[in-house]
Amino acid sequence: MPTPKDPNPYTAMTRANEQGALEAESHASERVNAVPMKITFxxxxxxxxxxxxxxxxxxxNEFRKKGVHKFAMDETLFRSMAxxxxxxxxxxxxxxxxxxxxFPYFDLMLEYAERFDVKLEIVTNGMLLKKQRLERxxxxxxxxxxxxxxxxx
Ligand code: SF4
Known part of the structure; x- marks a missing residue:
């Protein structure tokens, strides 16, 4: 686990990806040597x-009528994708x-975001947004x- 003094090793990977994407954009290149800078899951x-x-x-509701009540990705798949x-x-x-x-693994997602130096774009109705979670x-x-x-x- 890196200490606050250690640079996050994933920051360099993220910046390298950004550089590849932005270089391709600046040259209007058809080939992009990068994965997307932003992903919506x-x-x-x-x-x-x-x-x-x-x-x-x-x-x-249509799914509920068919007996499907789980709409969240399971933890193993979430971990793998993240x-x-x-x-x-x-x-x-x-x-x-x-x-x-x-999302049942929301706190785990925050841990992953921290670990991999990812910023989150959260679109929410705000009803579950409590002070402690917001501060985190x-x-x-x-x-x-x-x-x-x-x-x-
Ligand atoms: S809060 Fe938004 S997503 Fe949830 S039921 Fe209402 S309109 Fe739909």
Missing amino acids: EFTGDCNLHCFFCDCEFGR ETAFPHVTVVNPTVIGEPLT MMPLLDRLIMSFDGGTK
Whole structure:
């Protein structure tokens, strides 16, 4: 485990990947010697809310009718994907339609982000965002996007 004085060994890998991507962009090159600098995963498709106007909730309900109630990636697969991708990318967004704070391995994801020097882009409804978790997340955030919506005026 690196001490605060040690440089994070994964930072150099991330910067090398960024350099490859940005060089290709600056030369308008068709070949890019890098993986994407940002990756959006769907570590969970679940949500803590059930908004009636939500297309995603409609889809989840269709799965529930078929007996599917688990929408989060299992831990083994999560670990495997994170260990493969996180060492290279700059920013990770952990969800597309899911609420990231329902992800059962959210704290593990924060540990991975810290370990691999990845910043997180979190899009959340904010309902599960408690002070302690926010404080833990702050140094690891690229962006925190709070989504407010409602079905009435
Ligand atoms: S919070 Fe967002 S994702 Fe969750 S049910 Fe409501 S609209 Fe859908």
